[in-house]
Amino acid sequence: MWNVIKLIARSGNLxxxxxxxxxxxxAEARRIGAELxxxxxxxxxxxxxxxxxxNGCELEIHALDNPYYNVExxxxxxxxSPRHADLLLVTGPVTRNMxxxxxxxxxxxxxxxxxxxxxxxxxxxxxxxAGYACRGGLAGLLPVDAxxxxxxxxxxxxxxGILAAVGRLKTGQVEP
Amino acid sequence: xxxTDLPLALRPLAGPLPMRQGTADAATWPAAxxxxxxxxxxxxxxxxxxGACASVAAAxxxxxGLVWLELPLAEGAATYPDLAxxxxxxxxxxxxxxxxxxxxxxxxxxxxxxxxxGAWPRDWFPxxxxxxxxxxGALQDYPFVPVTGDGVHEIAVGPVHAGIIEPGHFRFSVxxxxxxxxxxxxxxxxxxxxxxxxQTPPEAGQRLAARVSGDSAVAYAWAYCMALESIRxxxxxxxxxxxxxxxxERERVANHLGDLxxxxxxxxxxxxxxxxxxxxxxxxxxxxxxxxxxxxxxCLAPGGVxxxxxxxxxDALRAxxxxxxxxxxxxxxIYEEHAGLxxxxxxxxxxxxxxxxxxxxxxxxxRASGQAFDLRADxxxxxxxxxxxxxATHRGGDVAARVTVRFEETLESLRLLRAMLEGLPAGACxxxxxxxxxxxxxxxxxxxxxxxxxxxxxxxxGQRIERCHCxxxxxxxxxxxxxxxxxxxxxxFPLINKSFNLSYSGHDR
Numbered sequence: 259m260w261n262v263i264k265l266i267a268r269s270g271n272l273x274x275x276x277x278x279x280x281x282x283x284x285a286e287a288r289r290i291g292a293e294l295x296x297x298x299x300x301x302x303x304x305x306x307x308x309x310x311x312x313n314g315c316e317l318e319i320h321a322l323d324n325p326y327y328n329v330e331x332x333x334x335x336x337x338x339s340p341r342h343a344d345l346l347l348v349t350g351p352v353t354r355n356m357x358x359x360x361x362x363x364x365x366x367x368x369x370x371x372x373x374x375x376x377x378x379x380x381x382x383x384x385x386x387x388a389g390y391a392c393r394g395g396l397a398g399l400l401p402v403d404a405x406x407x408x409x410x411x412x413x414x415x416x417x418x419g420i421l422a423a424v425g426r427l428k429t430g431q432v433e434p
Numbered sequence: 435x436x437x438t439d440l441p442l443a444l445r446p447l448a449g450p451l452p453m454r455q456g457t458a459d460a461a462t463w464p465a466a467x468x469x470x471x472x473x474x475x476x477x478x479x480x481x482x483x484x485g486a487c488a489s490v491a492a493a494x495x496x497x498x499g500l501v502w503l504e505l506p507l508a509e510g511a512a513t514y515p516d517l518a519x520x521x522x523x524x525x526x527x528x529x530x531x532x533x534x535x536x537x538x539x540x541x542x543x544x545x546x547x548x549x550x551x552g553a554w555p556r557d558w559f560p561x562x563x564x565x566x567x568x569x570x571g572a573l574q575d576y577p578f579v580p581v582t583g584d585g586v587h588e589i590a591v592g593p594v595h596a597g598i599i600e601p602g603h604f605r606f607s608v609x610x611x612x613x614x615x616x617x618x619x620x621x622x623x624x625x626x627x628x629x630x631x632x633q634t635p636p637e638a639g640q641r642l643a644a645r646v647s648g649d650s651a652v653a654y655a656w657a658y659c660m661a662l663e664s665i666r667x668x669x670x671x672x673x674x675x676x677x678x679x680x681x682x683e684r685e686r687v688a689n690h691l692g693d694l695x696x697x698x699x700x701x702x703x704x705x706x707x708x709x710x711x712x713x714x715x716x717x718x719x720x721x722x723x724x725x726x727x728x729x730x731x732x733c734l735a736p737g738g739v740x741x742x743x744x745x746x747x748x749d750a751l752r753a754x755x756x757x758x759x760x761x762x763x764x765x766x767x768i769y770e771e772h773a774g775l776x777x778x779x780x781x782x783x784x785x786x787x788x789x790x791x792x793x794x795x796x797x798x799x800x801r802a803s804g805q806a807f808d809l810r811a812d813x814x815x816x817x818x819x820x821x822x823x824x825x826a827t828h829r830g831g832d833v834a835a836r837v838t839v840r841f842e843e844t845l846e847s848l849r850l851l852r853a854m855l856e857g858l859p860a861g862a863c864x865x866x867x868x869x870x871x872x873x874x875x876x877x878x879x880x881x882x883x884x885x886x887x888x889x890x891x892x893x894x895x896g897q898r899i900e901r902c903h904c905x906x907x908x909x910x911x912x913x914x915x916x917x918x919x920x921x922x923x924x925x926x927f928p929l930i931n932k933s934f935n936l937s938y939s940g941h942d943r
Contacts (some may be wrong), residue, residue, distance in 0.1 A: 261764070314649070320598055320711075390554055392625050
């Protein structure tokens with residue numbers, strides 16, 4: 259235990275600027291967090307759903323939880339149940355084998371509900387395209403509020419996409 | 435009877451690793467499997483192809499290297515001898531090949547569909563050149579093996595899990611908290627990658643291969659490039675060879691850092707996740723700066739590497755190895771001295787060495803259960819041949835052993851990385867590609883999870899990919915997890931699962 263406390267004390271608050279980045283990434287993340295709170299007045303709850311990704315997108319979504327982005331402190335939390343979620347964050351080309359699970363997850367969400375399509379695959383199937391095994395992305399399947407480019411998208415781009423989707427609540431572009 | 439005594443017409447396969455290719459018949463197909471097993475070898479992968487020269491193929495790892503056997507199937511024949519009784523891991527591979535190709539093992543005990551969840555008809559096979567059904571079908575329920583008895587109940591989990599992870603279904607049969615049996619149903623992320631390869635130009639296949647499993651992008655891209663370069667006789671410049679190894683080790687470290695943190699977290703030690711995820715983020719950011727991509731995707735190209743390492747980044751990479759090593763050593767001491775963590779890690783999810791050998795447990799999980807195989811040490815390519823790789827092996831077979839192997843491999847990779855940065859040869863990092871040429875070749879790379887294998891066959895003119903089969907070590911390790919969890923309590927499943935951290939995408943393809 260002593261070693262744990264010592265290590266924590268020595269390194270201080272890790273949400274400080276990262277060594278190589280002059281803090282630009284963290285500053286932008288904080289700005290996005292403040293805007294999100296301004297719109298919702300509370301944390302945004304996200305249900306993440308892998309609809310057949312290569313797992314690259316999941317690795318980057320996981321990175322949002324590290325101390326640099328520290329999204330919980332920004333008012334973004336990932337929840338286990340779609341019934342607790344404001345926003346569905348979807349990755350992957352929507353495989354035929356996941357299409358039903360995706361739709362059921364969406365149906366289980368309370369309204370108003372937002373959808374963010376993360377990564378090139380969720381847009382149009384990306385490198386996997388459409389075929390016997392893939393639907394080829396979310397277009398035409400769910401109403402998407404924000405498309406995040408990238409293969410995979412970098413953490414900051416994911417945050418921007420989440421903010422863009424939540425921003426649509428303010429402007430009344432999401433059906434209640 | 436030893437493999438070499440069987441009439442298999444084994445001939446060397448071009449390429450940097452010792453590989454041979456041979457042809458079997460219905461009698462020598464199981465005989466070869468027996469011979470490999472008796473000699474302590476293992477099944478690496480099993481796949482097939484249809485068309486004019488339909489066949490089923492198997493890759494075996496033996497002491498001398500890799501053996502790729504083909505069993506040609508007669509016109510109209512759709513069965514071949516079952517290997518699941520000899521190598522249990524063959525069972526699911528054979529079921530997958532039926533779903534894709536319509537070729538089935540003779541008299542197999544388990545003929546349930548595996549990748550086909552009902553989205554396409556049971557009598558339509560995606561890799562045969564037949565017209566695609568107009569609309570996808572309705573998904574079907576899967577007949578899990580029922581467990582009955584006093585107080586037994588089922589817990590169904592997935593395909594959508596509680597956390598940010600890939601989709602799959604786990605069916606637990608439990609009494610109270612104790613797991614009697616676990617059966618997994620996978621295939622949810624099946625993307626039809628084998629069919630996509632047929633539409634991909636051979637020179638661009640590494641991009642698709644890198645996305646078979648995003649956490650192993652370098653391993654897959656390297657294996658694909660190795661296969662293509664072997665067919666076309668492309669020599670990889672020394673600098674590119676070293677940079678490929680450097681990228682592979684950076685991928686290994688990134689994954690181990692992520693998983694070591696997650697393992698702490700799954701045992702209720704959030705401090706571990708915080709520390710390791712910070713190290714991982716530093717690591718990925720430097721990947722981005724030095725190589726242009728956080729997960730190192732598309733850094734490899736046939737003939738070498740697509741990105742050269744600038745002298746200015748070399749010092750940064752070296753300094754990072756030192757910084758990460760200091761921190762990892764401190765964290766290792768904390769993990770080892772933490773009674774609560776060790777209580778959760780020790781004896782949990784144990785795969786004893788004999789069971790690991792029987793099931794073919796691969797990669798880091800195999801090495802934690804006494805399966806001392808590591809391609810970097812067994813068949814070292816440059817620069818591993820001169821640098822030497824100290825293989826991490828343990829016999830505990832529990833979560834604690836897998837954690838120990840990850841710590842040791844992280845530290846060994848950091849040592850290798852420093853040596854690579856020190857000795858990195860000067861010169862070109864990409865060879866010009868000679869004119870297309872047909873044939874077959876294989877790639878075999880020790881990724882962070884285990885051995886990644888790519889079997890590539892080009893059309894005779896070399897213009898198109900006839901068949902590209904990508905194999906993930908998860909094929910062996912998923913069935914082994916079902917054994918590892920027996921007798922454990924349900925709350926330990928996430929911890930056990932994370933200690934293996936298998937790929938759904940790499941398995942489902």
